Amino acid sequence: MARKFYLTTPIYYVNDVPHIGHAYTTVVSDVIARFHRMLGQDVYFLTGTDEHGQNVERAAKARGLTPIQHADLMVERFRGLWRTLGIGNNDFIRTTEERHRRGVEKLYQKIVAKGDVYKDAYKGWYCTSCESFYPESQIVDGRCPDQGHKVDWTEEESYFFRLSKYQEPLLRHYADHPEFVFPESRRNEVVSFVGAGLKDLSISRSSFSWGIPLPGDPRHVFYVWFDALSNYITALGYGSDRKLYARYWPADIHLVGKDILRFHAVYWPAFLMSADEPLPRRVVAHGWWLRDALKISKSRGGAVDPGPLIEAFGVDAVRHFLLREMVFGQDAGYSDEAFIDRVNTDLANDLGNLVSRTLKMIEDYCAGKVPKSDHRFRGDEPLKEAARDAVSGFVKDFEELDFSAGLARVWSFIGLLNRFIVQNEPWKLSQDPGRRWALESVLYTVAEGLRIVAILVAPVMPASASGLWKRLGVPGDVTAASLQHVHWGELRPGQAIARGEGLFPRIDKAAYLKDVTLKEEPSMDAIKPAAPAAPVAISPAPAGAPAAPATAAGPGPTEIGIDEFARVDLRTARIVAAERVQGADKLLKLTVDLGVETRTIVAGIATRYPPESLIGKTIVVVANLKPAKLRGVLSQGMLLAASDATGQPYILTTEEPVPPGWRVK
Ligand code: MSP
Numbered sequence: 001m002a003r004k005f006y007l008t009t010p011i012y013y014v015n016d017v018p019h020i021g022h023a024y025t026t027v028v029s030d031v032i033a034r035f036h037r038m039l040g041q042d043v044y045f046l047t048g049t050d051e052h053g054q055n056v057e058r059a060a061k062a063r064g065l066t067p068i069q070h071a072d073l074m075v076e077r078f079r080g081l082w083r084t085l086g087i088g089n090n091d092f093i094r095t096t097e098e099r100h101r102r103g104v105e106k107l108y109q110k111i112v113a114k115g116d117v118y119k120d121a122y123k124g125w126y127c128t129s130c131e132s133f134y135p136e137s138q139i140v141d142g143r144c145p146d147q148g149h150k151v152d153w154t155e156e157e158s159y160f161f162r163l164s165k166y167q168e169p170l171l172r173h174y175a176d177h178p179e180f181v182f183p184e185s186r187r188n189e190v191v192s193f194v195g196a197g198l199k200d201l202s203i204s205r206s207s208f209s210w211g212i213p214l215p216g217d218p219r220h221v222f223y224v225w226f227d228a229l230s231n232y233i234t235a236l237g238y239g240s241d242r243k244l245y246a247r248y249w250p251a252d253i254h255l256v257g258k259d260i261l262r263f264h265a266v267y268w269p270a271f272l273m274s275a276d277e278p279l280p281r282r283v284v285a286h287g288w289w290l291r292d293a294l295k296i297s298k299s300r301g302g303a304v305d306p307g308p309l310i311e312a313f314g315v316d317a318v319r320h321f322l323l324r325e326m327v328f329g330q331d332a333g334y335s336d337e338a339f340i341d342r343v344n345t346d347l348a349n350d351l352g353n354l355v356s357r358t359l360k361m362i363e364d365y366c367a368g369k370v371p372k373s374d375h376r377f378r379g380d381e382p383l384k385e386a387a388r389d390a391v392s393g394f395v396k397d398f399e400e401l402d403f404s405a406g407l408a409r410v411w412s413f414i415g416l417l418n419r420f421i422v423q424n425e426p427w428k429l430s431q432d433p434g435r436r437w438a439l440e441s442v443l444y445t446v447a448e449g450l451r452i453v454a455i456l457v458a459p460v461m462p463a464s465a466s467g468l469w470k471r472l473g474v475p476g477d478v479t480a481a482s483l484q485h486v487h488w489g490e491l492r493p494g495q496a497i498a499r500g501e502g503l504f505p506r507i508d509k510a511a512y513l514k515d516v517t518l519k520e521e522p523s524m525d526a527i528k529p530a531a532p533a534a535p536v537a538i539s540p541a542p543a544g545a546p547a548a549p550a551t552a553a554g555p556g557p558t559e560i561g562i563d564e565f566a567r568v569d570l571r572t573a574r575i576v577a578a579e580r581v582q583g584a585d586k587l588l589k590l591t592v593d594l595g596v597e598t599r600t601i602v603a604g605i606a607t608r609y610p611p612e613s614l615i616g617k618t619i620v621v622v623a624n625l626k627p628a629k630l631r632g633v634l635s636q637g638m639l640l641a642a643s644d645a646t647g648q649p650y651i652l653t654t655e656e657p658v659p660p661g662w663r664v665k
Contacts, residue, residue: 002042006248007033010256011048011093011231014074015059018081019303020334021257021289021296024322028286028403029255030087031323034459035398038483044248046235047082048093049075053131053224057210067210071096081306086315086462093235095212095227103234104227105215110275111161122158122202125151131224133202146259147295159204159220166270167198173269173279181265182284182401183329186258190265201267229268233277251280259295261285284401287331296334304334312583313507316461317343323403323460340509347464347504350414351453357421358446359471359499365430365439370447370473372493377441379424384488386416387452391486394456403460410456417449447472448491455481464503473497515629569624570640570664571595572654578611584631590614590639594623595661602635605649620652620664 009029012022026047033045051071060070075094082089093100111117125134129149138145174180174191181187204220205211211221230238232254236245256264264283272279288295289304296303309318321342326332362368373380390413397406421442429439451472458465458478469478473495573592581587586604588611601621622638629635641649 002040004248004252005033005036005041005043006236006251007036007043007045007253007255008232008251009047010254010260011050011095011228012078013050013053013055014071014078015055016297017074017077018306019296020306020322022078023081023085023306023318024289024326025255025257025286026082026087027085027319027322028328030085030089031319031403031459032253032255032398032401033088034462034479035483038455038459038479038481039395040482040484043090044236044244045089046091046093046232047087047089048091048231048235049078049095050224050228050231051075051094051096052211052221052227054128054205054208054210055131057208058128068096084310084315085306085319091235093231095231099237099240100231100234101212103237103239104212104222104230106239107230107233107271107275107277108215108222108226110277111271114274114276116162116165116274117203118160118162120158120160121155122160123155124153126154127151135199154207156206157220158202158206159214159217160200161203161226161271161274163198163201163267163270166273167194169273170194170198170266170270173273177281179282180279181261182282186261186265186285186329190261193262194266198266198270225263225267226271229263229271232268232280250278252282254280254283256283256285258285258287285329287326287329289326289334290331291334309339311585312512313343314463314504316464317347317504319460320347320407320457324407325404327404328401336513337509340507340512343504344507344509346411348506350411350418351457352502352504352506354414354418354421354446355450355468355471356499356502358443358450359497361426361430362443362447362497363499365426366443368497368499370491370493370495370497371440371444373441373444373448373489374437377438377445379420380441380445383416383420383445383449386413387449387486387488391452391456391483395483398459407457407460410453413449414453417446417453420449421446444491444493447497448488451491452486452488454478455483455486467500467503471498471500471503511632515632566665567624568622570620571623572618572658572660572662572664573599573601573621573623573637573639574660575614575617575619578609578614580606580611581631581633587631587633588614589633592619592621592637592639593660594621595659599636600634601637601639602630602633603639603641603649605639605641605651608648609651617651618654618658618660620654 007029009026012018029045029047033043036043049071051067056071057067060067063070065073071094079092108117122133125136125139125144126132127134127144127146127149130144130146132144132146133154134144134151139151142151143149144151171191171194174187174194178187181190203223203226204214205223206220209221211224212227214220214222232251233245233249236248237243238245238249254264261283269279290296291304306318321339324346325338325342362370390409393409394406397403397409424442426439426442429435429442450468451474454465454468454472455478458481462479465478472491474491571594573594575590576593576598577591579589581589581602586606588603588606588609590601590603592599592601620640622640625638627634627636639651641651643649
């Protein structure tokens with residue numbers, strides 16, 4: 001029977017829109033899951049959302065929504081991004097689901113039965129951002145030691161878990177299972193944290209209500225981390241039907257960012273020990289994506305939205321960049337330059353060009369059919385050996401979670417294939433009918449090398465690997481190939497290749513970087529209350545433009561006088577032409593008549609308005625907005641529209657027909 005492999009991501013807070021840091025955790029998990037599936041294992045891959053707690057309650061309130069309305073909207077952002085990124089999770093758990101509540105209650109009851117819960121008064125410093133308590137000794141300048149957020153003094157009745165009782169058992173577990181925390185440096189941190197002494201942990205809160213009520217005392221809700229960590233077993237039916245639990249628990253890997261390692265490597269195993277449940281095999285911590293040396297996060301600004309990168313360069317470019325650029329376990333800096341360089345070098349130049357020139361030669365010299373290798377040809381021996389080494393090295397690296405090293409190996413092999421072509425000069429061989437066998441052998445060798453490359457890159461770039469597989473005329477699905485049985489020579493001569501389009505177009509770096517200032521950050525503004533919503537301009541605002549007005553329940557913008565408002569030149573305009581902006585799903589390019597002149601305006605309304613439906617409509621535009629380039633198109637103004645709770649635009653128009661160019665005030 002296939003070995004089981006259970007892998008989890010953290011569940012994401014729904015008080016923030018997903019950014020590249022979240023995408024990293026999920027993409028790495030997906031790559032691990034795909035890799036293990038290609039090793040023939042019975043993989044179960046779980047992700048989900050963390051929807052309770054004070055932060056979510058506050059975020060919802062600020063938007064005039066109930067917590068569950070807010071969560072329902074945000075969850076779609078995560079699910080949508082995971083779909084776009086090609087994430088193949090087996091399940092998605094939300095902590096607001098009934099199955100989760102049942103499992104949390106069950107775990108709690110077992111811990112209570114063990115005598116590990118007692119009621120007491122809590123007094124201490126609480127960080128609402130981290131949803132965590134800290135002892136006085138750890139507070140630095142009124143801020144939490146983990147992330148530097150402001151902490152509040154809190155005094156309330158709370159239920160406590162006897163964490164202190166598990167200090168010794170935990171230390172013993174770390175000693176007996178050195179693989180439990182990875183990488184080594186993080187393991188040492190955990191051991192010294194626990195070695196310094198553990199205080200009992202408050203596991204209930206009564207100052208807010210957005211959570212799972214404690215059985216027996218519903219004035220309290222579970223501490224969000226007790227609730228959240230349980231997801232790893234409640235998703236397997238712990239507390240109800242335990243079939244999946246019996247099959248997959250314990251987890252083989254909990255993948256987490258280093259900021260949440262302590263919860264996973266200290267609290268979680270202690271809860272499980274108390275409940276007499278098996279412990280996960282490994283907790284693996286990755287580093288952070290940084291911008292200007294700070295962790296990328298919405299609250300700190302500088303968040304990078306993977307959406308526009310995916311839209312512009314494709315999913316696989318983003319996946320490859322994330323895995324190749326960061327040395328697993330360490331931090332890495334994000335920059336658009338590094339992204340473009342990586343994609344252009346690895347994908348467009350090295351792999352993309354190799355694929356297109358090989359296919360072109362097979363088309364030109366071999367009538368588009370995979371040629372065969374002649375037994376007289378010996379020049380392929382070094383490549384056969386290199387392929388064997390690349391496969392075994394890659395499998396070892398990926399098993400050890402050293403993804404950048406594994407990919408570097410694949411790219412060394414790609415480099416060999418490129419050099420092999422240059423050395424053998426098939427274009428010269430093609431001139432000599434007596435050496436046709438050599439020409440065919442050379443082209444077979446490169447095509448076979450590329451077949452192996454397709455298998456190796458499949459966990460990281462599944463769509464491109466499939467594209468390459470099909471182009472080489474190999475039947476079946478590359479993701480079903482086994483990484484344990486990669487043998488040279490399985491490419492069948494005589495199969496028709498399908499050259500198709502280039503796999504990875506080159507990015508025009510200068511043009512992209514010029515446009516990039518106009519890229520929007522992922523924004524909570526798109527998640528608006530259904531009513532009352534302030535009319536907002538939805539053309540992407542150029543850099544430096546004032547922020548969009550805050551919505552009803554949020555802290556409003558500062559008051560302005562009528563003179564200030566009068567500086568905004570609002571005009572009626574008639575739409576005379578409309579078309580989509582290439583490569584941007586949301587953008588339309590509108591030609592509008594302003595009475596005295598015609599202008600081009602780029603607006604993010606394509607999700608709701610087909611271009612032809614707009615012709616002849618009268619709209620309201622900001623006529624004196626500094627022009628800005630959006631996706632290479634100069635936008636000379638901005639139209640006004642309201643947006644609903646999901647960010648869908650509703651353009652403003654006039655009740656009665658009015659001519660273009662009238663002032664709006
Ligand atoms: N809800 C908790 C996890 C509960 S798991 C039982 C949480 N959520 S989170 O949305 O804030 O973070 C989820 C993951 O995203 C974490 O692994 C975190 O490390 C990761 N990242 C968030 N920002 C990041 C970067 N800038 N870089 C890399 N990953 C980071 O914590």
